[in-house]
Amino acid sequence: MGQRRLLILAVIVCLFASSCGRELKLKHKDNHAGYNHTLVKILVEYASAVYMSDLTELFSWTCSRCDGLTKGFEVIELIVDVQNCLQGYVGVAKDLNAIIIAFRGTQEHSIQNWIEDLYWKQLDVNYPGMPDAMVHHGFFSAYHNTTIRPGILTAIQEAKEIYGDVDIMVTGHSMGGAMAAFCGLDLVVNHEAQNVQVVTFGQPRIGNAAFASYYSQLVPNTIRVTNEHDIVPHLPPYYYYFPQKTYHHFPREVFFSFRGDISVTMH
Ligand SMILES: *[C@@H]1O[C@H](CO)[C@@H](O)[C@H](O)[C@H]1NC(C)=O
Ligand SMILES: *[C@@H]1O[C@H](CO)[C@@H](O)[C@H](O)[C@H]1NC(C)=O
Secondary structure (H helix, E strand, C coil): CHHHHHHHHHHHHHHHHHHHCCCCEECCCCCCCCCCHHHHHHHHHHHHHCCCCCHHHHHCCCCCCCCHHHCCCEEEEEEEECCCCEEEEEEEECCCCEEEEEEECCCCCCHHHHHHHHHHCCCCEECCCCCCCEECHHHHHHHHCCCHHHHHHHHHHHHHHHHCCCEEEEEEECHHHHHHHHHHHHHHHHHCCCCEEEEEECCCCCECHHHHHHHHHHCCCEEEEEECCCCHHHCCCCCCCCHHHCCCCCCEEEEECCCCEEEEEEC
């Protein structure tokens, strides 16, 4: 467990180091519509902070990562699902004039275990109200069938009562990225949220082509940041013989490499 945490932190630290250690070059289109590198650099900090294990420091925003670009953040609610080992927080970044929601994926099982899960479990949940849209049961349930979702929704309500109808930015790394995507979609589909932006890091694929298509229409402000040395985003493999059951990434993908190159690809 400790090792896994270290691994994740290492991945995040590498990602962060590569993104802030040097000037990033855009490999392809420099002015890709909607891609805001300043914002991505801020959100990776929020996505990393959710891994901090001292909940008191996290809540009071005094943890070691709770500084710099995220200074002044006000946590509204920390949501912890002990049984499923999931964690998230909702708060307000006054400098961005936005509610920030960050998810941490499970830490209980080794990374190996849930990668194997991804390989062998089918896309066996039909996303409610979207014909032909199949999603991965595990990720869908982690958001929709745990104490995480009600906790997040209540906290957003609380934040809105204080700060009004500000923008909502949802982020997460790895499995937390998958939950962030389900959350962003949920807010748009079921809670009439406007101005929802989703930025994920090393997010695994979560649904088939039909789902990806619905998703990108409903939450167009989504950016997946991936790292070539992080194998998670490349799993599970495509199942060529069952196209309706294959996983598809969202259309917009930002690619980080450790050399600090970055590209934005549209599929
Ligand atoms: C990028 O995001 C930052 C932080 O939210 C914001 O201040 C800036 O105006 C944005 N830039 C563009 C081009 O939207
Ligand atoms: C939700 O969780 C409960 C208990 O953990 C389980 O029995 C049920 O099958 C789950 N539903 C879905 C759709 O995964």
